[in-house]
Amino acid sequence: MKFISWNVNGLRAVLKKDFLSIFKQQNADFFCIQETKLQEGQVELELPGYNKYWNYADKKGYSGTAIFAKTPAQNVYYGIDNDVFDHEGRVITLEYPDFFLITCYTPNSQAKLKRLEFRLKWEEAFLKYIQTLDSKKPIVLCGDLNVAHENIDLKNWKTNHYSAGFSDEERQKLSSFLDAGFTDSFRYLHPTKTGIYSWWSYRFHARENNAGWRIDYFITSNILQSKIINADILTQIYGSDHCPILLQLKI
Structure with missing residues (x-):
């Protein structure tokens, strides 16, 4: 079973950049x-x-997620059942007989960490939501989690120590998430691999x-x-x- 996750930074924009050819070539489930x-x-x-599932933000031109699935879901859930966080289209959950698939676009802490408090509250609510699902059947979580976990997950870690996505608080939240019974699939297969990233600034x-930074993840329940079989980052x-x-x- 093949899964692809991609922060497209605007679907309408990426449709002009060969998205459909890439989509067909990957032939993901x-x-x-x-x-x-x-x-x-x-x-x-x-x-x-493909069956198409969309979650739109209330704010136009902002955030939003989608899942395209060959197999129709048994049930579909939008958001994390928390009104504080469910207006930005950040989460879709598909339920299947043997697992839940969740795609997530985690809030960015923004410049000078001005949205860090919101982000940390999100992390607590999101982990609670995931644990509720995991108590029923295994989860496959993917998306832009907006955090580089360890020093090897970004090139310039020393100069970015207090930047959004590499603050101590955000990194600790991901550590706590994984410690709760979940596996970072890429690091599971490639524990010491360096120089492989999933996001790069448009500048410089x-x-x-x-x-770059590795801030996009496939995370599974430990039982999986x-x-x-494979966890990769398609840098090409x-x-x-x-x-x-x-x-x-x-x-």
């Missing part, structure tokens, strides 16, 4: 995207053989110089560790400031 940046009816997207020729694919990431599971 599940293709999850973050930052759609659109409202219902603003794009016509023909994906034969960052992608050309591979001055033995089912992980362009079209966004993020590149897609991949997970293959034997389910």
Whole structure:
């Protein structure tokens, strides 16, 4: 079973940059995207053989998530059942007989960490939501989690220590999340691999110089560790400031 996750940083923009060819080439069972940046009816997207699930932000041109799935879900849930956080289109959950698939676009703490308090409250509510799902059946969580976990997950870690996405508080929240019974699939297969990132700033020729961050993840319930066949970061694919990431599971 093949999963793809990609923060497209605007679906309408990436549709002009060969998105459909990339989508067809990947031929994933599940293709999850973050930052759609659109409202219902603003794009016509023909994906034969796929069921389409959308969660739109109340604010126009902001946030938003989608999942395109070959197999229709038994149940679909939008948000995390928390009105404080469910107006930005950040989470979709699909329920299947053997697992839950969740795509997530985690709030950014922003410049000078001005939204850090909101972000940390989100983390607590989101973990509670995931644990509720995990108590029923295993989870596969993917998306832009807006945090580089360890020093090896970004190139310039020393100068970014207190930047959004690499603050001590955000990193600790991800550690606590994983310690609660979940696996970072890429690090599970590649525990010491360096120089592989999923996001690069548009400034300072960052992608050309591979001055990137690994902030996009596939995280699974620990019980699925033995089912992980492959976890990769598709750095050769362009079209966004993020590149897609991949997970293959034997389910």
